[in-house]
Structures are given as structure tokens and as C-alpha cells.
Amino acid sequence: MTEQFQKFSDPGRSKPKSAEVDPPVEPKGKISPVLVSVLACVVLAAALSSWLCYHTYQTQIVAQRDAQLAELSQQRASLTAQNIHLYMARVSEAIAQFADKPLLKTALEANDETQLQRFVAGFQGQLDGALKVRVFPRGTARLDNDIYPPIRFSELELIGLAERQEVALPEAARINNEWLITMVAPVVQDNTRLVYGTVMVSLRAAVLAPLLAQNNTGLGQVTLQQVFDTGAPTTLISVAGAPVAPAVVVPVKDSHWQVVFAAGPALVAQTGTNGLWQLAGVALGCIFLIALSAWFGRQLGTRIAAAREDKAKGTWKTIQAVASAGKDVAFTDPIFQRRDILDVEIANEDEALLALDEKAQKPEQTIKDEQLDDSANETEQSSIAISETIFRAYDIRGIYGREITKDVAYLVGQALGSEAMDVGDDTLIVARDARLHSPQLTEFLIRGILSTGCHVLNIGTVPTPLLYFATETLADSGSGVMVTASHNPADHNGFKVVMGGKCRSEEDIKAIRSRILSKNIYTGSGEERRKDIVPDYINTIFSDVALAGDISIVIDAANAVPGVIAPRLFEELGCHVTPLNCELDGSFPNHSPDPSIEENLQPLIAKVQEVGADLGIALDGDGDRLVVVTPQGKILWPDRLLMLFAKDIVARNPGADVVFDVKSTRHLANVITSSGGRPIIWKTGHSPMKLKMAESGALLGGEYSGHIFIKDRWYGFDDGLYAAARLIEIVSLQGQTLDEVFADFPESPSTPEIRVSVPEESKFALVEQLIERGEFGDGKKTTLDGLRIDYSNGWGLVRASNTSAHLTMRFEADDEASLHTLKALFVRQLREIDSTLKIDWDQTN
Template sequence: MITGHRTKAPYLPRRILLALLLIGLVLAVSTPLLYRLLVEQPRHQALEGLLADRASRGRAAVDEFVSGVTDAVDRQLSELPTSAPSGAPSSSTDPERDRPVGWRALTDLDVPGFDEGYLIAADGADFPLPTNYLAQTLYERVLSGEIPDPVAARDTQWYLYVARPVAGEATGIEAVALFQVRLDPLKSALKDTLAGTNTRLFQSVGEGRRGVVFELGQPPVRGPEKVEETSLDRWQLSLRPTAQLQADAAVSWWYFAASTTVLWGLAVLLMARLVRRNFQWRDRQWRDSGDPRAAKKHSIPEDNLFTERFVKKADSGTPSPTALPDRETEPAAEQQTEVADNSEPFTQPVGRAADPATFPSHVFRAYDIRGRVDDEIDEKFAQFLGRVLGSQTIHAGEESLIVAGDARPSTPALKSALIKGILSAGCDVIDIGLVPTPVLNFALHQHDKVQSGVMVTASHNTAGDNGFKIFARHHALTSERIAALRDAMAGRQWVTGQGALHEAGVTDIYLQTIGKDILPPEGLKVVVEGLHGITGELAPALLKLLGCDVIELNCSPDGAFDGRGPDPTLAANLEELIQTVELQGADLGLAFDGDGDRLVAVSGSGRIVWPDELLMIFVKDVLIRTPGSDVIFDVKSTRRLQGLITSYGGRPVMWKTGHSHMHNKMLESGAPVGGEFSGHLFFNDRWFGFDDALYAAARLLEIIGLREQSLDEIVASFPESVATEEIKVAMDEEQKDRFVERLASEGDFGDGAVITTDGLRVEYAEGWGLVRASNTSPALTLRFEAESRGEVERIQALFKRQLHLIDPTLAIPF
């Protein structure tokens, strides 16, 4: 319980306050200036020097590679006969003579990385060329009299293409020689030469645009970029520092530390002198006037963040049902300072959570608060949480929270108790009703003053659970801040006051905004599996708005969820959807979770398209417009994503599982698209960067409509793999994190590459396996993927042995 009182601060004349303010201003300006002059600039200059040296060596490596290729081409052409190849196809056993009329292969180019070479007759333009569209273009440019520079292009991998004319005995060009050389030797040379840098080779593609040929090295850190031209006009090397190079460029901090110590020391001495002289002057004044206060010591004012009571009048107006209300500005009432009365009992104690100190710690999870209703989370819990959230909102300089909830039977009572707690802290509430979580996030982005909110939901958990997803200034709260809420609740750290309650409807604006963003894929027949979650009414309405023929399945919101959890990532929950899609001849099916932020699709053939495969579809669509961007995906996602992202010029970023971790990483990185295997899909190109299953469904339908391909046809273009669903192994809440730590430190996973971004993911040449502590249930989560079923089983057997070495009693279902 917080106790204490405020005392009046000693009076300081205005001139002293202004002097102190001026000193503080000088410190605020001079400290970062000194840091910039004594640390940042020398480090920047050192990095520039290191980058310039490596860029020069990189250019030399590129020039040596290119000149080696062109010199070898010239030598090869000098040995060719002077007449172009011609003749009719032969039935001989010589494969070179069985190729089409007009060209023959060149097989003896003496250069590392040589793949294929062809000699194409000038009069053989009607004959099929042995390579791709680029080869055709180079062929035509040579025939027109040009000698084009070598060009890089991607086929199955990146190649350097060199085209040269071959003159005959008479005048004119009789043939074109075309050589195809792999870029692997160049990448190897640059990797050794440019250690400590993130290196990208760019190739201009016309109209001021350029594309990434390849990228080498670790992810870059903040610092200068060195762009180096090469002997090829179209090629540029871009070098950025990595953590390794930054360490090499470290500068001494002694000058900065000494300078700031002297500066702050002088400032403190000066401030102390000013204040002391003022107090001495006041004491003399009091003594001279006979004031009895002269004998008292001056008290230092106490300051506690949670001792102010904010008194506000409730708004009596009726808010508009179609817009979020702004907080009304009222004349400032005299604020009263008092300590919150924490001894006052609640009128209706519920469950065993009467004392916040007894709240179970495991309900405060890595990215939300979630637990069993009544046993772990009840109205008392919600009201305590509301008091803390309301108080922290006021302290952060905001005045309102937006609150919403899902369709669970326990949600209305918990939401009401939460709102009561928020209002009792003097914070206003905008209640937008029972809506999906994405609608709450949408409301936060639409309101010009309110940036924080709370969703009452347990997401995909069963009906017996409930909880709270919390968003502060558009960021989802994660483990550290959620643990701080637990401590604040246990310490009863809140203020008291009276906030105002508003109600608002947001769903119409939400649907209209999506409808304006999406190109309507009219005519698609779509089955919507609502799993009786809160999205059941909104998803069909959105798809009908987009011109789809909608078949509804379990779309009536019912928090009992037919006795199962509203989790679309469980194949058993998709059986009815698959049957309905096949029976109705639908183009596809879409399944949503309990609060509308997870999506899984089913193709027209009944194939489940898992969220990481949906992300592959979205990556191809988004990166075409935003090449070079990051794409965020979680540790449970398919390894096929990494190759796809790289091939489309993006940068793959593997991150922690969990909607909060992903949400915040999307905002931090500015990535245009991201997602995780559990179904959370994020768009930050034309949407707001939060996970939204309804918007993701609309984008999927847009892509299908634009491509005029079925979902089956789109997915069939991806490389195949064999992957498991999420495998849950039951484990006590208090043990699972420690178990994974032991597995990571004690496990023997052979020649696999261990990744500990979130849990333990081990990568092998043909597959990977994952073990992590579930953030939403008392269990370990496992997943496996490989190029064949046999490799999946091999990796599973290896993991099973290591798991049983730590706990032989684990019930592992494979």
C-alpha cells in the first residue's frame, strides 16, 4: 500500500529557477554535442576509412572476375573457325550435332564458374535459343552492331551473360557467341575480401532503377554506406558496416567521459551554490522578521507517481455511433492531492483472487494476460488491472483507453469490471463493444488522440479461458511490461479519480476502409469458417462487400465454440470447412480464430494452405513493389520463405513467435509484410502494420483475382516440402522455460546449426526441427520440416532422444 503526503516545496525566486533552467538547457545541448564530436564523428570517420579500403578491394575483385571472363571469351573466339555453323539436324550419337540447326555448344571456356556457351548463326533467329529472354535480347543487340556489356540475370541461379559477334571470311556478322558464367566464384572472392561488411552488388535496370544481384555478410548496423563503381557501368558495390566492423572501428571513450564528468561536475556545483545562496538569503529574511519558521529545516518535496487524484466530470452527451469521440475539453477543476484509499473493500468479492498479491504469476504471459476464468482471472482481477492501466495511461500524458471484447460468455462481465477499474483511476474509456481484435487496433489508428487500448479475449483458447491483450501507443505489450503490470497490481500502484465512459461503433468505418483499399475479386465462391468466434458476422459482410459469393459455416458468435477451441491451425478444426469447400465447389475456404487475428485457408481441392504458405503468396505480391525490404517471419515458419524472399530482392528476418513480438518488430523494422505460422499476418504497405486476419483474407482474394489463378495453382509454384503441424507436449507452466534452456545448453544435435532466437531451432542441410515453450498454454511446441518424409522422421528421432535425456517421462507423440 502506498502511503505518504506532500509538503510544500521551498520557494525559489524566478531568477534562480531561470538560472537552473538555463544550466539544464546547456547540459542538454552540450552533452550530446560532446558525444557527437568525441565519439560519433571519430567512429564514423574510422568506419568510412575501413569501408573505403574494403570497397577498393571489392572493386578490384569484381574487375578481376569480369576481365577474367571477357579475356577468356576473347581467347575462345580467336580459336573458332571463320565460318558460322550451319547444317541440318543429325541422328548421330553426338549430342552436339543433334541440337537445332544454327547453333552449337561451346564447352571449353577456361574460366571459374563457366556453365554453358553457345554459337548462334546470324541467320538462325527463327531457331529456339538455348537460354532465356535475356539471351534473345543480347543476341539481337549484337546483330544490330552493339557489343553489350556483360549482364547479370537470374535463371535457376545468378549468371553473368557475355555476348560477342563472330565475323566470317566476308564482311558482316556471321554468328553470335553467348557465354553463361555462374557468379559463385565472385561471391566467394568478395566474401573473403569484404569481411566485416554487409555487401550488396547492384545492377541498374533502366529508368534510374536498380536491383540487388546478391547480398553477402551479416545484417548491417547503423553507419555510413560506401558505394563503389566498378568497371561495368551497370554494376555498383554497396558496403555497409556490420557489428564486426563497428568493433574494429571502436574509438576511445575516455575523452568523452572526462569532458562530460567535468561539465556535469561544474554544473552541479553551480546549481548547488545558487540554491544554497537562495536558502541562506531566505533564512536571513525570516530571522530578521521574527518568523518562527526560521528554526525549521526546509523539507525536500516527496514525489510519488501514484499519489495524485484526477477528478473529472462524466460526459453527459451521446457519442456518434459511426465515429470515435474526441475527449471533451472542460474547465480545469481544482485538483485534490490524496493517497488512494486501498483499504476500501469491493462490494462483491469473486473467486479467490481478492488480493492482487495472490494472482498467479503464470497468467502474465510473454505477450498477453491469459488464464482460467474464476480460478485465475475474475472480475476482481479485471478491476485491479483496469486501475493500474488507467493510472499508467494518465501518467503517460494520455486521457483515454479504447476497450473491446470477444464473444466468450465471461467477456461482458470482465470487460465491465475492467472499465470500472479504468474509470476509477480518472481515465476515460471509449467502449467499442464486442468486436475482433483488428477492429480495436484499427480504432487506435483512426483516433487522433487515443493510441492505447485493451482487448478482452483469450484468442484461440477454449471457452474456459479469458484474458487481456494490451496495446500502448500502437505497440503490443510484451513480457517485461506485462510483468511490470503484475508488480503494479500487487503493489496497488494506482491513482483515484472519475473518468468518463463513451460508446462508439467502428465496424462500418472498418469495412468501408478495407473495401476502398482492395480491388474487388468479384465472382469468387468462398466458404467462411467462423469457428463461432467474434469474426463470424464481420467476415461474411466484408467478403460480400468485395463481391464474393459467401457460404457461412459456424459464423454465429457463440463463446462456447461447440466445446472446442476456436483455433484454425488445428487440422481437426478444418475438416468441416474442407468438406464444405469440396461439396459446394467453392474456390477456397477461409478460417478465422476466436478474436479475428489468425487466418488459415483451404484451396478448392481441399488442401490446407498454412499461414506461412500464405505469407509466401503475400511476399511475392508485396516485394515486387518494395524490393530490398525486410520480411519478418517467426521461428515456426517454413524454411522455403528464406529462399523466396531473397530471390525477390527482400531481406528475410526470422523473429520470435507471438503476435506482440511480431507486431513490434514490424513497426521497428518498417517491413511491409510479415507473418507467423500460427496465423498472424501483418501488412504495413497499404495497411497499418498490425495483425489482421480479415484484411489478410481480402488481400488473398485480391491476388487470386488479379492473377486469374486458383489458390491451388499459386501454391503449386512453390518448392515442395514435408512439414508437420504444431506438436504440443504437455509440461508444467513453471518448468517449460527452464526445460528449453537445458535442452539448448545440454542437447547434442549433431552437425545442425542452432538458432536460439525463440526456443531452439536446429537447421540441417535438408530440414529443421524446433522446440520452444508455448506462450499460450502449459506445453512445449514442436515443429519439423524437411525435403522428404524420411528426413523429417530422422530429425524427429534425434530430437526425441535429446528430449528424453532431460525428461524420460515426456509423452512425445511421434
């Protein structure tokens, strides 16, 4: 093109009359304006997208996760600090009660060293972890480094505080490579309030280690430190962990101590946030923005290229016109001056696309991101399987990991927290049994409850009767939930519910699932507190039950949660206790926690006979059921225990109602009537029984499986521990052996419960068909709960279990021949309906 321009402007050349000139050609190697525009817009959009993703990740994922982890760590540290405070408060109370004993004061005033030593030895044996208990008359304590534990200045200072009746907080000191805790209490004269002396107790700090490990094992590192006004904190006990987060410090009330908790990977894994969905939404938006910027860059580049081409064409036409006119063309003319890309005019719509217009905003994108987050939550929650079969007649129960999961626990917590507020309780009392998966389920259950705005009072690992006791006696709430699968195998778990002081009926239990599915859930932010209910429970029974003599017992807790409290309770009552399987092990290594299975009672029978005990007590997996063994090894099934309870309670309350279930012996009704009471037969199950007792005002109820309900002097809920205490009281007053006591009650040949495995979905239909099609002659038919047929010489029962996938049969007759005839009749009728049924006849032997 330059040569052509030179040809027209060279004065040495002749000018043609006309010029036909080709249009200019784009030089090779020059980058296309379209490509430049697309790249520029994409780079800008990519930079903006990267910043948005990073900002969302930091604010929606990292920040929320850190906040949730800090909250969980604070919760763990607070609960541990509260546990330690409660334990030390109990020890302090025990020391104060010992210091307040009149006999101790008398011995101290008389300087009776022998009596003092006897009292001290007795108290030291009762106090767990006590290394040494000493009593110092006022003003006699001296430095002594030769005794163990030594008396040093710090101990003298504590004794001085006690003698002045000032607050003396526990102090820990490292002595001979062991941390010891020193506690003191003054011995005060009742009238003058003068101090006779001081009780000083030295405890091993190691007794606090289980409290630090409780519910924290594997979740992080938890440490108990002692810190005074001056000086650095000193570590007393530390439970190992692998901390991956900043530590949280919570002081222990009424002490110089603090709990330090640093979360580990397991607790971090429990933190969940929906930020990932928001990040996904932003990422999608960014992809859309980059695609849009590429499209806009192409449009803009095309416009620029078109403008250049139009301009070049216009310029070339001018050149042609000038050339045709025979004029010189100079490159200094304005039409040949280049314009920068920023000088190109941009249309208004292009300004909006580039966000160059200050009024252009992106509210629609924000809405889309929020909608994506909500829909993601909906999808996540709706994907959680809520099996209909776990919502049973009495409780919520199923196989852990398949039917009962942490997600199900969370949803159940939401439903129960909402329901509690509907019945007027702003707090739910929560407890759990000792199954291996109960801690995790409890954690997520509590999270669900708190998310509704309902508060939680956590009473820890205790038997179910203590949850019932808490709902009856605490002002905090009349509603609660127990994480337990009761007597079922180790791989099962679930929830027992009390709402407004009442157990839930079958309709109420199923309504929980409906509430979850309909999302009738409140939202809020509740708070969790802890309380040790065990001392209140033991003291209440201790003040109610009085034994007339020494009783020796064997307690088989099946390695389940009753082992936490049963030995302690009966020792407090004055029994000589031989514990059997009282160590907690949620895998139930010795036998399943079901005392209604005769095989499970054989170790108890053997131990009772081995030690010569007055009776044996078998408790189930959560402590609300009881079966008793006599010194001769005879099993006293609960329907026979009800005979003795009825005779005792009805004699003092003439005309009282007694409720019992369809599986109970027919002799029970006769004993109740002859004692002056009114027998009421009713459905099996702790919930139906309690509802019937409330309806009838009965003072006593029970069922063959072991639930015994005592409203006389107690609260009417099923409590294997309290029932055992009342039984021991009766036996101690009668002055006879248990075998002699029950020899006076009628008994006929009978079977234990015979369980026939059937599919869960067909068990009720089988019973219905038996009722409709079964041929049982002239027997009296009762269809209150399954099918019971009574004849003149005996009775038989078939019913569908409400707690597991099987039918339950039981038979009783005047003699073995009649018993065999009854069994054969029922089995024959059952097999007419389902010939595949298999019956374990060993259960009937």
C-alpha cells in the same frame, strides 16, 4: 428505626442516662443505587448506539448502494440508447445513400417503373429488417389502407416533410399487431436541389430487440418507448426482467424514442459499498460505549451509595449524640430530609464521561472508524489473488474463475487506466470477444479504468483487429485493451493491451502486475462513451481492396467474434459467402477457435468441396489469425501464405524487409530473396513480431500460427480479415485457382505444430536444458526462440509456448525418411532430459 426514634421522643417515658443504638438497616426490596445507575447509563448508551447504527446504515450503505445502482442503471440505459441511435443512424445513412444514387434519380425522372422496381428490390435485400421499400415521385403519395404497410396520414406527413427537405424523424406505428418503423429520405436533383421524390422504408421494430438485450440480459428490464410532445409514452419493445429498483429514462438521440431501464437483482448484486465496514466500526464503537457506560454507571452508583451511607452514618452519629444528651429527635429536622439523585454533586470527570460537558467531543472515535474502513479495504484488496503466471509474454491470460476473475479485471483496469495516462492518453478504447464471461470481465475492467479518472471508449463486441484499427485511426486514443483469450479454449479469458499505439512486450506485461502490487494507481472519475467502429473498418478495406472477378468463399468463424463482421465484410467486397459456424456461441460447440489445429479445419475442407468454393477461410477466436483451405482441400499454412504475399508486396517495393518466425518453412527465406526482399527470422508471437517490424521498417511479417502483418497499404497489425481480403484480391487478379497459384512455390514434407503437454512452471527450464545438454551433431543451432537446428536436408524446432502449458515442436525435411530421422533425434534428446514426456504422434502424420 421508627420505634427507636419514638422511644427517645416519648415524654411519657423516662430518659436513660445513655443510649447505645444500632445503625440503620437498608429495608429489604429496595433497588440498589448501583444497579439503577448502571441500567440508566446502559439504556441511554444503547439508544444512542442504535441511532448511530441506523444512521450509518442509511447514509453509508443504503444511500451509497442506491446511488451506485442509479449510476449503473443510467449507464445501461445510456449505452442502450446510444446503440439504438447508432443503428438508426446507419440505416438512415444507407437510405440517404440509396436516395442519392444517380441511376435512381434517372429512373425517377424518366418515370421508368421497371428500373425503379429493380433498384428497390436490390436495396431492400441489402437492408436488414426491411419489410418494404417504396419510392414516391413528388406529389404522388395518397392515402391507401388496402396495401401493406398502409399509407396513412402519419406516413403522408413524413413524406411531406421529406419533399420540403425538413427533418423527418423515424416514427413507429402498430399495424396488424406488429410495430413498424417508417423512415423517409428525399431524392434531390444534384444541380437545382429540387426534390424528385421520396424513398420510404418500413422496418420491423423487432430488429431493435437485440440492441436492447445487448449487455442487458439478466440485469434488468429494458424498454423502448415512443413519446411525442403530447400524450403518454407507448412501449415499442420490452426485454423481460424482474425490476427491483426505480426506472431510469434516457432519450434516444434524433428520434421520438426513449430507453427505460429498471435494474434487476443481478445488477443490484453488482453494487458494492464499503459502508458495511463503516457500520462494523460504528458497531464496535457502540459496544465499547455501552461497556464504558456500564462501567461509568457502576462508578456513579457506587459514589451515590457511598454518599448516602456517609450521610446516613453522619445522621446516625447525630442521633446518637442527641440521644446521649437526652434530647428529643424530630423527623422534621433538616438532616432527615431526602435529596433527589439529581441533587448529587457530580465530579468534572464524570460530566465528561456522561457527555454532559458541552465541550466533550469524540474525534478519536471518528478517526478509529475511518481507520477501520481503510484497513478493511486494504485487507479486501490484498486478499485478491494475482497469479504471476497469467502475465505472459504477449498478453494477460488464464482460466476464468480461477486465475482471471472480475476482481482481477478491476485491478487490471486500474493499472491500465493509470498507465494510459502516463503515456499521454486520457482515454482507453475497450472491446471484447464473444466468450460467455467476457461481458462481466469487460464491465469490471471498465469500472477499474474509470476509477482512475481515465475515460473509456467502448467499441463493443468486435474482433481484436478492430481494436487495433481504432487505436490507429481514432483521434480519441492510441491505447486500448481487448478482453479475449484468442484461440484458447472456452474456459480461458484475458486481456490484450495496446499502449500509446504499441503492443506490450513481456517486460511491459509483467510491469502491469508490479503496478497493481505496488498500488501505483491514480484515482479519479472517468466517463464511458460508445462507438460503432465496424462501418469505418469495412469502408476502409472496401476503399483499399478491389476484386477483379467473382470469388466464392467459405468462412469458418468457429462461433467466435469474427462471425460478427467477416460475412458482412466479404459480401461488401463482392464475394459470394457461405458462412460456417458464424453464429456467436462463446462455448464454441463445434470446435475450438484455433485454426492451427488440423482437426479443426476438417469441417471447412468439407464445406469448401461441397459448395465448390474458390477457397476457405478459417479465423481464430478473436480474428487476428488466418489459415486458408484450397478448393482441393489442401491446407495452406500461414508460412506458405507469406510466400505469395512476399512475392506480391516485395515486387512493388524492391528491397523491402519481410519478418517471419522460427517455426516457418526454410523455403520462405529463398522466396523473399528471389523476389528482391530481405528475410529476417525472429521470435514467435504477435508482440515480438510487431516490435521487430517497427524496428526494421518491414512491410510484411508473419508467423506459422496464423498472425500476418501487412504494412503495405495497411497499418501493420495482425489482422486475419484484412490478410484474407488481400489474398482474395491477388487470386482474383491472377486468374488461377488457389491450388494452381501455390503449385509454383517450393514445398517439402513437414509436420504441423506438435504440442507436448508439460507443467507451466517447467516448460522454459526444459528447453534451456535441451540447449545445454542436447547432442545434435553438426547442425546449425539457433536459440533466438527455443532451439532450432538446421541441417542440409531439413530442420527441427523445440520451443516453450508463451500462451499455454506445452512445448511446441515442428519439423521439415527433403523427404519422409529424413523427416522421420529428425523427429526421432529430437524426441530422443528430449527424453534424455525428461523420460515422462508423452508425444501424440497423430499430430505428425
